[in-house]
Amino acid sequence: xxxxxxxxxxxxxxxxxxxxxxxxxxxxxxxxxxxxxxxxxxxxxxxxxxxxxxxxxxxxxxxxxxxxxxxxxxxxxxxxxxxxxxxxxxxxxxxxxxxxxxxxxxxxxxxxxxxxxxxxxxxxxxxxxxxxxxxxxxxxxxxxxxxxxxxxxxxxxxxxxxxxxxxxxxxxxxxxxxxxxxxxxxxxxxxxxxxxxxxxxxxxxxxxxxxxxxxxxxxxxxxxxxxxxxx
Amino acid sequence: xxxxxxxxxxxxxxxxxxxxxxxxxxxxxxxxxxxxxxxxxxxxxxxxxxxxxxxxxxxxxxxxxxxxxxxxxxxxxxxxxxxxxxxxxxxxxxxxxxxxxxxxxxxxxxxxxxxxxxxxxxxxxxxxxxxxxxxxxxxxxxxxxxxxxxxxxxxxxxxxxxxxxxxxxxxxxxxxxxxxxxxxxxxxxxxxxxxxxxxxxxxxxxxxxxxxxxxxxxxxxxxxxxxxxxx
DNA sequence: TTGACAAAGTGTTGTATAGACACTAAGGTT
DNA sequence: AACCTTAGTGTCTATACAACACTTTGTCAA
Numbered sequence: 001x002x003x004x005x006x007x008x009x010x011x012x013x014x015x016x017x018x019x020x021x022x023x024x025x026x027x028x029x030x031x032x033x034x035x036x037x038x039x040x041x042x043x044x045x046x047x048x049x050x051x052x053x054x055x056x057x058x059x060x061x062x063x064x065x066x067x068x069x070x071x072x073x074x075x076x077x078x079x080x081x082x083x084x085x086x087x088x089x090x091x092x093x094x095x096x097x098x099x100x101x102x103x104x105x106x107x108x109x110x111x112x113x114x115x116x117x118x119x120x121x122x123x124x125x126x127x128x129x130x131x132x133x134x135x136x137x138x139x140x141x142x143x144x145x146x147x148x149x150x151x152x153x154x155x156x157x158x159x160x161x162x163x164x165x166x167x168x169x170x171x172x173x174x175x176x177x178x179x180x181x182x183x184x185x186x187x188x189x190x191x192x193x194x195x196x197x198x199x200x201x202x203x204x205x206x207x208x209x210x211x212x213x214x215x216x217x218x219x220x221x222x223x224x225x226x227x228x229x230x231x
Numbered sequence: 232x233x234x235x236x237x238x239x240x241x242x243x244x245x246x247x248x249x250x251x252x253x254x255x256x257x258x259x260x261x262x263x264x265x266x267x268x269x270x271x272x273x274x275x276x277x278x279x280x281x282x283x284x285x286x287x288x289x290x291x292x293x294x295x296x297x298x299x300x301x302x303x304x305x306x307x308x309x310x311x312x313x314x315x316x317x318x319x320x321x322x323x324x325x326x327x328x329x330x331x332x333x334x335x336x337x338x339x340x341x342x343x344x345x346x347x348x349x350x351x352x353x354x355x356x357x358x359x360x361x362x363x364x365x366x367x368x369x370x371x372x373x374x375x376x377x378x379x380x381x382x383x384x385x386x387x388x389x390x391x392x393x394x395x396x397x398x399x400x401x402x403x404x405x406x407x408x409x410x411x412x413x414x415x416x417x418x419x420x421x422x423x424x425x426x427x428x429x430x431x432x433x434x435x436x437x438x439x440x441x442x443x444x445x446x447x448x449x450x451x452x453x454x455x456x457x458x459x460x461x462x
Numbered sequence: 463t464t465g466a467c468a469a470a471g472t473g474t475t476g477t478a479t480a481g482a483c484a485c486t487a488a489g490g491t492t
Numbered sequence: 493a494a495c496c497t498t499a500g501t502g503t504c505t506a507t508a509c510a511a512c513a514c515t516t517t518g519t520c521a522a
Contacts, residue, residue: 002235008284009240012314012325053239053323057314081312081327083243083288092284094243096312096325165499182501183481206497207488396470413472414510437468438517 010083010092014061015048015133017079017097017140018071020104020120021157021170027122028173029104030137032129033068034117039089040130044121046137048095061098069118075101075156080139087132099140101156148174149231152193155214163201163209164188171231191229193219241314241323245292246279246364248310248328248371249302251335251351252388252401258353259404260335261368263360264299265348270320271361275352277368279326292329300349306332306387311370318363330371332387379405380462383424386445394432394440395419402462422460424450 018031032044047068051060058076065071076098083094104120121127123141126134148154154170155162168184188194194212201208219229249262263275278299282291289307296302307329314325335351352358354372357365379385385401386393399415419425425443432439450460 002237003239004233004235005240006233007281008234009236010243010282010284012241012243050238051241051314051325053241054316056316057312057325078311080309081288083282083327085285085287094282094288094325094327096314163499180481180483181499182483185500186502187480201499204498205490207490207499209499394470411510411512412470413512416471417473418509432470435469436519438470438519440470 008092010094011088011090012051013048013093013095014051014057014064015046015095015097015136016061016065016076017046017099017137018065018069018074019099019101019140019144019157020107021173022104022120022122023158023166023169025122026169026173027124029120029122030126031069031071032119032121032127034119035130036117043130044119044127045130046097046133047118051096057096058098061096061100065100071100071102071107075153079136079143082132082136084132095136097136097139099143101153103157103159105159145174145176150229152214152219152229161197161199161211161213163211165209167212187231193222193229239323241325242319242321243282244279244324244326245282245288245295246277246326246328246367247292247296247307248277248330248368249296249300249305250330250332250371250375250388251338252404253335253351253353254389254397254400256353257400257404258355260351260353261357262300262302263350263352263358265350266361267348274361275350275358276361277328277364278349282327288327289329292327292331296331302331302333302338306384310367310374313363313367315363326367328367328371330374332384334388334390336390376405376407381460383445383450383460392428392430392442392444394442396440398443418462424453424460 020029020031021027022029031047033047035041035043035045047065048061049064049067051057052063055063057078061076062072065074077100079097079099081094081096083092085092087093087095123137126137129137148171154167154174157170158166164185165181167188168179168181171184172179193215195215197211197213199211201211219227223229251260251262252258253260262278264278266272266274266276278296279292280295280298282288283294286294288309292307293303296305308331310328310330312325312327314323316323318324318326354368357368360368379402385398385405388401389397395416396412398419399410399412402415403410424446426446428442428444430442432442450458454460
């Protein structure tokens with residue numbers, strides 16, 4: 001069955017920049033898939049695909065992620081729409097890019113056990129990418145860097161329970177600069193958005209750090225009162 | 232001539248939220264056009280239209296603005312892409328929304344002398360709009376409000392030469408709160424981005440204010456050195 | 463011409479926040 | 493028992509922000 005229109009139409013796709021945080025390597029990573037078909041067969045690319053006619057753009061992004069990587073529950077936000085003629089050799093294609101933040105620890109097994117055509121790459125060591133996906137990733141990095149300071153989205157990258165050092169490391173990796181430990185703790189604890197848990201770290205070869213969790217309910221309440229998150 | 236594809240494709244359009252500042256009324260305005268054809272004939276809508284196959288999305292937005300309103304040189308930036316199924320009764324349509332800032336004083340004649348189907352509306356007094364254009368406008372307002380504090384885009388709305396009171400009024404309108412005159416002047420002048428001109432206001436029924444212009448070159452140089460604009 | 467009006471223009475002070483900075487505590491390893 | 497690694501903690505200074513009221517300048521009308 002085919003579809004005929006009076007005027008030509010571009011193809012419309014979604015692509016996802018999925019960020020994960022490697023706590024051990026103190027490294028920000030991106031999930032890529034290896035293309036099996038042409039064009040760019042064998043090259044690495046962002047997970048994504050064509051938009052179905054009866055789903056929203058966000059649903060489309062979630063579905064493609066589910067299909068290609070098995071990842072389902074995550075923070076997802078529209079990034080930017082790329083549509084230069086020539087960005088896809090098959091013909092005019094417009095892609096709505098999304099970026100996602102996932103708790104990599106939750107998915108560690110999945111990504112590892114999956115077929116070899118899904119893998120995490122450190123942001124600082126990306127392979128050559130299909131289409132204009134390098135440009136999309138640069139845009140996503142800039143957005144993340146800009147946004148993480150004013151909205152508590154960084155917590156989406158950490159496990160539910162985390163140490164203050166892990167949180168600081170997260171900001172250091174994303175913002176690409178070092179932060180002062182005392183000032184950071186003073187500030188983040190002063191906001192009253194972290195709940196100190198009774199638990200401490202386990203299996204570390206040094207003094208174990210206290211675990212905290214982000215208090216999302218309190219954050220939402222404070223925002224209503226005009227509270228402004230800022231690192 | 233018709234075009235046939237194996238899979239169905241959505242239509243792709245661009246829409247523009249054009250902001251202008253009414254210096255007399257101290258009012259933020261949006262440029263709308265009155266639809267002549269179905270659907271939503273007679274209703275007001277954002278200027279926009281279908282994307283051609285051989286132009287970038289931004290070119291497309293500029294072309295549509297030129298065609299429908301005569302406006303050509305302006306600040307234009309991608310806003311967000313709206314693509315819910317059902318947002319256009321003619322069938323699945325995805326629209327890439329842009330927002331633009333124009334020096335309304337430069338275009339005052341054009342908008343007025345044009346056909347009656349182009350008009351400025353105060354943001355606080357918009358008519359009922361076609362499609363989901365009210366939602367697009369709300370998104371644009373939020374973006375403008377968020378962005379104007381951290382990037383000197385506000386100057387795009389003022390004439391080249393402006394008074395400090397006009398600049399303050401601009402921020403007050405966009406941010407929807409009053410600012411202290413002395414603190415505002417101290418801060419904005421302290422940034423060293425305004426050039427004090429030899430000229431003063433004319434034809435005002437009170438003490439004439441000094442005119443300033445924004446020093447874009449200096450701003451660009453400062454940004455390279457890590458300068459952060461913030462109101 | 464002068465008095466009323468309207469907006470321009472101008473500094474100080476207290477308060478809060480950001481940034482610089484170094485040592486002790488705890489726990490596991492050798 | 494000594495060592496190694498990371499956790500955890502407080503003060504001071506400089507800067508930025510917020511609150512606050514009066515004088516100056518020019519126009520217009522009586």
